[in-house]
Amino acid sequence: MSITNSLTISHEVAHTLGLHHAWSSSDLYKDRKLAIEAKQKEIKQWLNKYKEYPDDTKIGSTTETLSQRRKEYNNWLDNLEKEKNDKTELSTPLYAFNKASTENIMDYIWI
Numbered sequence: 001m002s003i004t005n006s007l008t009i010s011h012e013v014a015h016t017l018g019l020h021h022a023w024s025s026s027d028l029y030k031d032r033k034l035a036i037e038a039k040q041k042e043i044k045q046w047l048n049k050y051k052e053y054p055d056d057t058k059i060g061s062t063t064e065t066l067s068q069r070r071k072e073y074n075n076w077l078d079n080l081e082k083e084k085n086d087k088t089e090l091s092t093p094l095y096a097f098n099k100a101s102t103e104n105i106m107d108y109i110w111i
Contacts, residue, residue: 032083033084036080036083036084037084039080040077040080040081040084043073043076043077043080044077046073047070047073047074050066050070053066054066055067055070
């Protein structure tokens with residue numbers, strides 16, 4: 001087994017034990033969470049705007065119906081919510097390490 005493989009195994013075992021990446025609470029995750037919330041708001045506004053229209057209403061000059069779009073958008077909302085919850089969970093790790101620390105198996109900088 002090469003050193004890379006053993007480090008990868010250690011890294012994945014640490015995930016199994018509940019450790020997260022050192023950078024999981026970075027601004028990248030906070031920015032993504034804000035973007036998710038903005039998209040959720042946009043989708044909800046669209047759904048609310050057309051809530052009184054019948055499901056079989058065609059969208060523009062397409063054959064797509066409001067029922068199909070509502071289902072697509074509701075699935076999108078569900079997926080965004082799952083991603084947002086994952087980001088929230090990652091932003092509050094059980095154990096924290098110093099970023100870019102060579103002793104930290106949860107930090108990819110040294111690989």
